[in-house]
Amino acid sequence: MGLTSNNTLVPAVLAAVALFAGTVWLWPRLARRGWRSVSGRIGLLLATQLLIFVSVGLAANQAFGFYASWADLFGRETDQGVVVDHTPGNRSGGPLKVTEIGGVPGRSGFRPSSVGQVQKVDIVGPTSHIASPAYVYLPPEYFQERYRGRTFPASVVLTGYPGTARALVDKLHYPRTALELTKDGRMQPMILVMLRPTVAPPRDTECADVPDGPQTETFFAKDLPEAVTAHYRVGRERGSWGIIGDSTGGYCALKLAMHHPQVYAAGAGLSPYYNAPVDPTTGDLFQGDRKLRHLANLWWCLKHLPAPDTSLLVSSSKVGEKNYKDTLKFIERVKATETTRISSIILESGGHNFNTWRREIPATLEWVSGRLGGRSAIGE
Known part of the structure; x- marks a missing residue:
């Protein structure tokens, strides 16, 4: 059981x-x-x-969705590595392998051209040497004949820590919400790549490249986009990718968009924090490297690094969220820059939980969609 x-x-x-x-x-x-x-x-x-x-x-x-299994709860995950076949021209090989195919939960019908499709995949990073499972939502348009030659924008969606990737599908309803918004004309068809930031469980790496440890930032900034783009019809031009996350995933989304604006044109943090903690779940992330510690601090990045050419979205609640004051302060810091754009969702009340994030996800998806390329090509 x-x-x-x-x-x-x-x-x-x-x-x-x-x-x-x-x-x-x-x-x-x-x-x-x-x-x-x-x-x-x-x-x-x-x-x-x-x-x-x-x-x-x-x-x-x-x-x-804090823990997916008993092994996950007790820190004994034993997921095996994925064998990668790098045969040239073989689309079934490469760093991404589809392991399961299913429909969109909460939507009747099995035709992908009508309701889209959710695929479970394994992704192996050739640079980071990280292997992670994920769920990929493909919109109905991806399977329709008139869009056969089109590419689509894509967005990475991250859980908090520890989180489960499946919760993004079943609890936070990202595929179902994206399907509804697209049918209502509020967002363009977009591929979603859903996974948790804990790619080296049970350790919380805060999406950092840990010295002599997991190269998590490299995985998300390089390996994952390249693997998905090689397997699916995702746009290769700048502005094709966005990233969304809640809690720890929200911090990761903001950091990755700020550190890698050439990859992520938009980053949305739902209930994020703005500096990586160091605690028993993270271990020593920086091992005395001051540069790595500074780069993990978004306040430091805003003050000491050139403002990145990207768009950021942050969310909080006036009552019920501990990050409210920090979020207002972060908004003002970003507004003072010349090239980084900032938007926000501020609720009157809400907690650090799924119910609050479900209230913010529709507006977040619409916001990300409006900042990614591909609308003119897909909308023809």
Whole structure:
């Protein structure tokens, strides 16, 4: 029974309810002063509290997608590497391999030309030597005859830490939302590449190139766009790529757009922070390298580096988000530059959670779409 399965959650909830009822039923019999009665009361209370805690934890994990499996929870992921066939001219080889094909959750119909398609893929970075699974949403237009010769803009979509890539599909509804917005004419057809920034689990690398460690920034700035562009009909001209993320993924999206504006013409951070933390989940990211530490600090980048030619979007809430004041400050810092453009989504209230981000995602997708190339070609 998987960590995110109802087959795990339902028995846990039923067991908690049954034990609570049993505690109430047996309590009068244990209302004595002997050591057996006292031990019985302590045991029942501890067991009931433990099962309630497990049930709430399982429900929260299922709702927010913190951990994908028991191995992920206990830091024992054993995903095997992907064999890459680099035979020239073989589109089935290369750094991207499709492993599963499915429809868009929440939308009836199986014809890709009507509802699009979600493909699960494995991506291997030849430069970073990082392998990561991802989900790719292809819009209906990708399969339609009149668009056969067209290229499409693409956007990377990142979870928070630890997060699960599947949550972007099933919980945050990125493919379904993109499909609806395109049908309503609010955004152009766009390919979405959805994955988590934790490409070297269980370590949180904050999308940095760690000395003698995971080269995460190289993976996202070079390997991933090249792999996707080689496999799918994504535009190769500048302005074809955007990047979106929430929480840790939001920080990564802003940093990658600022560090690599020639790759990412737009970066959207939902509930982001603006400087990489160093804690037990990250380990020593910089190993004494002051330059790497500075580059991970977006405040430092705005003050000391040339303003990048890119567009940024940040979001926060006046009530419920800890980053509200920092976000207003970041907006003012970017506005003071000459070449970086800044937009924002500020809610009256909202938390650091899926419900808040679902309220921001439609406007975010529309914003990113409007800043990427390909509209004239695809819209003909």
